[in-house]
Amino acid sequence: MKDINEVKTEKLQKVLARTGMGSRREMERLIETGEVAINGQTAKLGDRVSINDRVTVHGRLVKLVAEEEVPRRVIMYSKPEGELCTRHDPQGRRTVFDRLPKLKGERWISIGRLDINTSGLLLFTTDGELANRLMHPSQQVEREYAVRVMGDVKPEHVKAMVEGVMLEDGMANFTDVQEFGGEGINTWFHVVIMEGRNREVRRLWESQGLTVSRLKRVRYGSIFLDKRARAGEWIELTQQEIDQLSEMAGLEKRRVKGSIDSHDRIERQRKKTRAIRSVNKNHRPN
Template sequence: MSERLQKVLARWGLGSRREIEGWIREGRIRVNGKPAELGTCLDESDRVEIDGKPLRRPRLFRPRCRVLLYHKPVGEVCTRKDPEGRPTVFDRLPVLKTGRWINVGRLDVNTAGLLLLTTDGELANRLMHPSSEIEREYAVRVFGEVPPEIIERLQKGVELEDGTARFTSIRDAGGQGMNHWYHVVLKEGRNREVRRLWESQGIPVSRLIRVRYGPIELDRAIRPGRWEELDDASLNRLRAAVGLAPQKPARNSPARRAKYRPGGRRPRARR
């Protein structure tokens, strides 16, 4: 059975579908010696070259999907290489034999919290696409309490330079002194959207932490700069949220390893 080239390469973890479509337009990919087109389909017998180099495909045409939950600290960037020499989230991740880690959305350098990374480009694409309407929840610290009319305005919709934006919910999370915390939820991931929404009302954000992406919540036991691989149940909840079929557990999956640990403990979060 053949499938679209960009869909297959995304599933192998070479990039998101959007990235790979760009490579096709630039003429960087050849299939069976001919330049690939956006409509090119691929089956198991086809030979693929990227930038003139033969692609070593995974042993299985449908490689297993893996997802990491990474607790991003402030100061790290979400690019693979930073021209300013700042540390990147990829510096701490486990090395893959095939494919690569794809970050599901980004967090800016001053934002901390939950960042998902996967080997499955199709999953990443669906989680980020606006049509999926996947919820992102943030803990936000602002200076002083916010009057009800501003809360109402932020939920009703505010006009930003790239269009109307709003929070689907805002919950007061308390605070001490003039520092006040709120939990906000939105269903898209535009650049610095949470900060820009608050700042549009003259309210600067002093701290921002992503605490949930879809059905996956940030585990407080995972310290900043550390990661944990999702178990089969959590992975399949994430896949179900974007209409993908569940993945059967592997014999050496984290969930199975946890089952045989003394006391039934789950695998530890790792660097």
């Protein structure tokens, strides 16, 4: 029989990810560097901890919290072309993190990436476990893109991309391809893919001798890009939308007592977005 007084332990990388320091995969890499210690001993992958343990990162004490005590926050961001999905760029180019709201004691973790020439929906969360699960191929989370294609798209091209094409990093396919109008160099399609490999949408079209001239992500799982969020703006998701993502990821819904009501939070963030928009109008990259 299980001791009711037994302290719950979890994998170290999962507990660290919950603090907002990064995704679970990022925390695994951090542990491998030897910069994480548990009760004074260098940690290793596979170690488990409870909230009563003393964990340090780079010598600094990390405040551990129980899973049920941490609010799960998610925002959608409308990424414009030309921004990088990295926290810092040595060349000083704008990144998607530059315009996100500031957090105290946490940080935003990107759920997936978009390349520099792709625009549209990016999701960010404070919950590393949620980010990890929604990105993992085993979850089979749909990503939908609007694609403008240059070239004569024939039924056999679509058939091949749905059935599967061997790319340099393995088989890939769209689960759905729908034409959305236009003609010639201005033909639009919507495609659905179940994973997020590098430039996978573009490479699938290129495998058929076709060129993607515009690419925009419009949906990630159950979340559609909100038209109220113009390029370079963000909106915080409602509790209902966060619950849908949590269920999709196989996580329990999390309601923290004393946290901001969803509607109030959304209104506050929209006001901040308008202020950010005003500041960004005057911002010019070096």
